[in-house]
Amino acid sequence: MKKVLYTTFLAFSLGIASSASAQEKVIFMDDFNGDNLDMSSWNYEEGDGCPNLCGWGNNEKQVYDRNYVEVQDGNLVITAVKRDGKYYSGKINTKDKVEFKYGEIEIKAKLGTGQGIWPAFWMLGADFEKVSWPASGEIDILEYVGREPGMVYTSLHTPASHGETINTRKTRIEGIEDGYHIFKAVWTEDFIEFFVDGKQVYKFIPDAYDDEHYPFRKDFYMLVNMAIGGNFGGHDVDDSIFPVKYYVDYIKVTQI
Numbered sequence: 001m002k003k004v005l006y007t008t009f010l011a012f013s014l015g016i017a018s019s020a021s022a023q024e025k026v027i028f029m030d031d032f033n034g035d036n037l038d039m040s041s042w043n044y045e046e047g048d049g050c051p052n053l054c055g056w057g058n059n060e061k062q063v064y065d066r067n068y069v070e071v072q073d074g075n076l077v078i079t080a081v082k083r084d085g086k087y088y089s090g091k092i093n094t095k096d097k098v099e100f101k102y103g104e105i106e107i108k109a110k111l112g113t114g115q116g117i118w119p120a121f122w123m124l125g126a127d128f129e130k131v132s133w134p135a136s137g138e139i140d141i142l143e144y145v146g147r148e149p150g151m152v153y154t155s156l157h158t159p160a161s162h163g164e165t166i167n168t169r170k171t172r173i174e175g176i177e178d179g180y181h182i183f184k185a186v187w188t189e190d191f192i193e194f195f196v197d198g199k200q201v202y203k204f205i206p207d208a209y210d211d212e213h214y215p216f217r218k219d220f221y222m223l224v225n226m227a228i229g230g231n232f233g234g235h236d237v238d239d240s241i242f243p244v245k246y247y248v249d250y251i252k253v254t255q256i
Contacts, residue, residue, distance in 0.1 A: 028098050028253040032076045037069060041098050044069065045091040045225070057133075060118075060230035061237065062089040076248040078119070078226045080112060082239055091225035099126045099219040103255040105141060106184040107224075112246035113177045116237030117146040118227040119246040121183060126219040135159050137215035139192060140168075142183040144176070146241075147234040152176055152183075154194035154202045160212040169194070169202035180249055186256075189217060224248060 030041060044066040049056040062080065069090035070077045078090040107121045120143045125136030138157035145151070148170075155168035173181075173196055186193040193203040206213040226246045229237050 024254055024256050026252060026254050027100060027103065028094075029250065030076075030252075031074065031250040032071050032248065033074050034071055037071055037076070037092065041094055042092045043095055043097065045093060045223075055230065056227065058227070058230040058232055059235070060227045060233065061116075062087040062228040064089060064091040064225070066090065074249065076224065078112070078224070078246040078248075080117060080226050080228055080242060080244045080246075082242045087228045087237070089226045089228055091223065093124075093221055093223040095124075095126070095128075095221045097221075098253075099221045100253060100255070101217070101219050102187050102189065103253050104184060104186050105222070106182060106250075106252045106254075107142060108180050108182050108249040109142065110180045110247040110249075111144050111177060112146075112226050112244040113144075113149075114146045114238055114241030114244055116229050116234055117144075117241070117244050118230065118233035119144055120223070120225055120227070121248075121251075122223050123220040124223065125215060126221055133157070134162070135211070135215060137218075137220070139185060139187065139216065139220065141185045141194065143232075145233050146238075147236070150174070150176060152196055152201070154185075156192065156204050156216075158206075158213055158215055160207075167204055171196065171201040173197075180247070187216065192216065222251065222253075224251075 046064045048063045063086060065088050068079045068088055069092055080089040112119045121141050123139040128136040134157045140155040143153040150172050152171050152173055155165050181197050184195040191203060191205045194201050227233050229235055
């Protein structure tokens with residue numbers, strides 16, 4: 001397991017750091033300022049999910065292909081297209097490379113938009129392949145679906161909910177489709193709290209602290225993707241919107 005360690009701006013050198021800030025450290029930071037995706041941190045996910053998870057479990061329409069994941073001008077750029085009658089997009093994850101337990105997980109992103117588009121930033125338990133879903137747990141820090149303009153979803157999936165999206169909050173945010181916004185989760189041993197542009201939108205405290213209700217006391221890894229269609233994204237896709245781009249300025253994880 002790889003953990004990228006960065007020291008925060010401890011201003012010990014300035015003599016002004018508090019004891020609280022001294023305990024904080026950035027354990028992962030990717031500002032996408034290079035020419036290529038950092039493969040020491042990221043993996044590509046490709047294909048249509050078949051044979052084990054066709055449609056990626058949600059009847060999604062896209063085929064994931066690394067050619068639709070780029071690093072350009074200080075951004076991660078995922079592009080969704082329709083080509084030769086098929087939909088293509090990109091998906092990456094940090095499995096086996098960047099996995100951690102607890103912290104503040106933050107992304108600054110400009111959303112891809114349009115009917116049928118579903119950009120996301122989320123996390124899965126590192127034991128996913130061993131215990132499967134939803135026993136792995138899932139933390140959805142950002143989900144946006146083009147069929148519901150102005151809305152952002154923040155959600156959790158647990159065995160107690162049988163994977164259904166009942167631990168969730170849909171928040172209307174004026175101008176969410178315009179420019180970049182910061183989406184953050186504060187993940188602790190006892191609760192998970194979600195923020196958009198510094199404003200709290202949802203706080204989850206489970207009914208019980210067991211693996212059924214709170215499978216979040218273990219290592220997780222991160223995923224970034226833009227799906228097309230599906231049960232959540234909506235089966236009615238407006239083909240006139242393509243190509244659609246989803247920009248990520250940075251992703252940061254701070255342990256607190």
